[in-house]
Amino acid sequence: MPGRREPPVPIWRDGGSLWLEHTALTEADLEWLRPVRRLTAWAVQFSPGLLAQLPDLELLDLRGGSGAHIEQVRGCSDLRVLVVNQIRGVTDVSAIASLPRLHLLSLYGLPRVTQLPSAAHLPELTRVELGSMKGLDGLAPLLEAPSLRELLLVRAVRLTDADPTAIRNHPTLERFDWFAEDVPVKTWMPVRETVGKPTVKVMHVGDWLDKHGTR
Known part of the structure; x- marks a missing residue:
């Protein structure tokens, strides 16, 4: 029929994991989406409030596409892992x-982001990964996370002069590393030396969540 909406083609994996590509989801998709626990979405558009209605969603990996914000995650009160990539x-x-309830935050390839939100009211945030974030005004809002334990930087991430000392002095931070393959040694080496903490183990976010338990 002309104008009829083609349904998306989901790829389900074990344990309620779902992979979607290049589609748009609306309230009409809510019924079949409800069982999802871990969602990877490549260039997917979501109607406002849709993700907040998924009762078991614990991991959301948003990749590709375009947009000025990530308001689609607002209201996902039980989300434990959020990835926003390019x-x-x-x-x-x-x-x-x-x-x-966010435990792990991974942001990569978002060069137009200048300001991170305050993490002061994210009491369960323990691991943060930031990569290719050249436009940042520094990490100060992130370092307000009261339970942060691991911080991993990848490639070019813009820090302020005060950030290395603030990272070192964070009361709960245990591990830090910077995989700075496109950053001059004179930039990243002093940061590592100032922070002076054991390195962070690199893990896929799903494996990290498996290790740290699900609700």
């Missing part, structure tokens, strides 16, 4: 601050 045009990631 979404063109993103400047606003303030919705992260609305995820009170």
